[in-house]
Amino acid sequence: MGSKNSTATKRADALRSIDAIVQAAAECLGKNPEASLSEIARAAGVGRVTLYAHFNSRAEVVDAAMSRAIDRGNEVLDTVDLTGDPRLALARYIEAGWHLVDQARALLAAAQRELPAGRIRELHAGPAARVETLVARGRAEGAFRTDLPIAWMVNVLHTVMHSATEEIRAGRLTPDHAADHITATVLAAFTPPGTPVPETGGGA
Structure with a gap:
């Protein structure tokens, strides 16, 4: 009985450590894409041995931090209204999506350095699926x-x-x-040839 409880405690401690490491990685890499594993371990309040017990490499730490940022981003994008006029819906998506990209700028730079392009595409699958659905509706x-x-x-x-x-x-x-520049550029690219490009309403 005691061993079962101690296993559960160990598992809870391990999950806490992993969460602290991933959070620290997101923060450290968010400030400096070249942050070392030692810095990340220090920020997480764990030793390097503990970090290496959960992650085999820097790439794994970066992957976990990027996955966490994208999960959070998907929660934000879930709240964006993508109904109604597809062009206005696209502008709303860009406004929300841009802020997420801006916040994760340095983290993304670290991911592009450490992870294969296919993995980065995989991580972006959720946001990409939303845009695909919106573009398909706009075309229809x-x-x-x-x-x-x-x-x-x-x-x-x-x-x-x-x-x-x-x-x-x-x-x-x-x-x-x-956001205004992105929206104006993308709407110009998405508008059917020969059709006037809609005003986005944004300032220069």
């Missing part, structure tokens, strides 16, 4: 072009979002203008 309703594949259009949106983070880092764009 005549708001978005149908001469390009949906996967390409989703890729264009995410590429523009990530480019905005690079422009901010380079000092050529301010975060408060980013």
Whole structure:
């Protein structure tokens, strides 16, 4: 009986350690994509031995931190209203999605360095599925072009979002203008050829 309780206690302690490490990794890598495992262990209040007991490599730690950020992001995106006019729904998605990308900028830089491209695509599958559904509806309703594949259009949106983070880092764009710039660019790309591009209502 005692051994069963001590096993449960050990498991609870292990889960607490893992959670502390993943949270510390998200925070440390969010400030510095090159943060070392020693820094992450220190921030989590655990020793390197404990960290290596749960994660075999830096890539595994980065993967766990990125997965956590995307899970949190999916919770935020679940609250975005994607009904009604597809163009307005797209603008709402970009507004929410951009803030998530902006917050996870350094973490994403760490992930791109450590993880294979296929894994990063896999992690983004939830957000990508939402945009695919929205683009498909917009095409069916005549708001978005149908001469390009949906996967390409989703890729264009995410590429523009990530480019905005690079422009901010380079000092050529301010975060408060980013969502408007992304929305205007993506709507221009998604509008059927020969159709006037809708005004997004955002300032320059």
